[in-house]
Amino acid sequence: MIEITNISKTYKMASHKVIALDNITLRIEQGDFLALKGPSGSGKTTMLNIFGLVDVPTQGSYRLDEVLMDGLNAKQRSNYRRKYLGFIFQSYNLIPELNIYENVEIPLLISGVKKSVRKDMVENTVEELGLKDHIKHKPGELSGGQQQRVAIARALVKKPPVIIADEPTANLDTKTGQEIIKLMKELNERHGVTFIFATHDELILDLMKTIVYLQDGRVLKVEKGGGTTA
Numbered sequence: 001m002i003e004i005t006n007i008s009k010t011y012k013m014a015s016h017k018v019i020a021l022d023n024i025t026l027r028i029e030q031g032d033f034l035a036l037k038g039p040s041g042s043g044k045t046t047m048l049n050i051f052g053l054v055d056v057p058t059q060g061s062y063r064l065d066e067v068l069m070d071g072l073n074a075k076q077r078s079n080y081r082r083k084y085l086g087f088i089f090q091s092y093n094l095i096p097e098l099n100i101y102e103n104v105e106i107p108l109l110i111s112g113v114k115k116s117v118r119k120d121m122v123e124n125t126v127e128e129l130g131l132k133d134h135i136k137h138k139p140g141e142l143s144g145g146q147q148q149r150v151a152i153a154r155a156l157v158k159k160p161p162v163i164i165a166d167e168p169t170a171n172l173d174t175k176t177g178q179e180i181i182k183l184m185k186e187l188n189e190r191h192g193v194t195f196i197f198a199t200h201d202e203l204i205l206d207l208m209k210t211i212v213y214l215q216d217g218r219v220l221k222v223e224k225g226g227g228t229t230a
Contacts, residue, residue, distance in 0.1 A: 001030035001161065001194060002051060007060035009046050009217075020046040021057070022217040028196065028210075030161065033188045035197045035205060038214035044198035045166065047214070051196055052085055052164045053077040065161065082111055086155030086193075090167040092147045094139040094154075100126060101135045104153045111158060125157045129183070145176040149183070156187060162194045169201050181207055 009021040021043045028034055036044040049055035050062060053069065056077075062069040064084055072080070086107070094103050101122055108118045126135050129149045139147050148168060155163050165184070169177030181204045188195050197208075205211055213220040 001032075001065060002026075002028040002196075003063040004050070004057075005061045005063075007050065007057045007062065009043075009050065009055070010058045019217050021050075023060070024217075024219055026212065026219065026222070028194065030194055031188070031192045032210050033185060033195050033208055034210040034212065035199050035208045036212050036214060037199060037205065038220075041216075042214040043217040044214055046217075048164055048166055048196065048198050051162075052087060053081045082107075082158075084161055086158065086160040086163040088148075088151050088155050088163060088165040088168050090170040092139070092144075092151045092171075094147060094150055096139050099136050099138050100131055100142075100150050100153075103139070103150055104157050107154060107158045113158075121157055125153045128187075129153045129156075143176075144172050145180060148172065148176075148180050152180075152184065152187070156191075156193070159191070160193065162196065165195060165197045167198055167200065169199070169204060174203060177201060178203060 003026070005025050007021055007024045008019070011018045011020060024043075024047070036047055038044055046055065050057055053072075064080060067080075069077070069080065095106075104122050104126055105118055108121060113121070123135070126132055129152060131146065131149055131153065134142060134146065139150065142150070168184075169180060172180060184195055185207050187193060197204075199205075209225045211223045213223070
């Protein structure tokens with residue numbers, strides 16, 4: 001589903017270069033539940049940005065659903081993001097003036113989905129995330145865990161093949177964070193959607209199908225569920 005080959009990313013900082021990713025090759029199968037694990041500065045966020053077509057590598061190739069992403073312009077990358085990708089952020093990124101229905105509806109509005117179709121898609125997704133009773137509430141009226149459920153609903157509503165989650169438990173207490181990851185795992189198994197996380201949270205790693213350990217922009221090792229090194 002996702003394949004990167006010899007990907008490197010270099011940033012210019014004043015008079016020197018910073019190597020964020022160094023010659024990484026990795027394949028992620030559809031339906032995986034994968035965590036990028038490593039200390040700050042290891043390259044996790046840069047990898048998510050490349051997977052999410054937010055940033056482009058300095059060198060190497062990236063295939064999404066067997067389609068080569070190299071050389072796409074900004075509009076083409078935006079079109080692929082809209083079609084294939086959903087995003088979940090640690091700070092939720094909900095619009096405070098909008099209620100839950102309206103926040104979840106945003107990706108469908110951007111994609112031009114008809115109003116009658118949007119209504120069913122939003123209501124079904126909100127119900128699946130356990131938020132039916134809060135659908136007219138605004139984010140400020142919800143707990144952190146509920147807000148993250150809204151963010152998950154917004155990412156899931158258009159049924160993307162891949163959801164990218166950047167530190168989704170960082171602003172949650174331990175119990176709520178584990179509940180949120182278990183919920184995502186249920187959605188992963190129910191819908192076959194691929195989840196790619198960047199995380200510092202050791203407690204969620206046991207739920208992962210794949211763990212990619214990064215350090216200094218390189219892959220140290222890849223572990224499959226049960227701790228067997230691949």
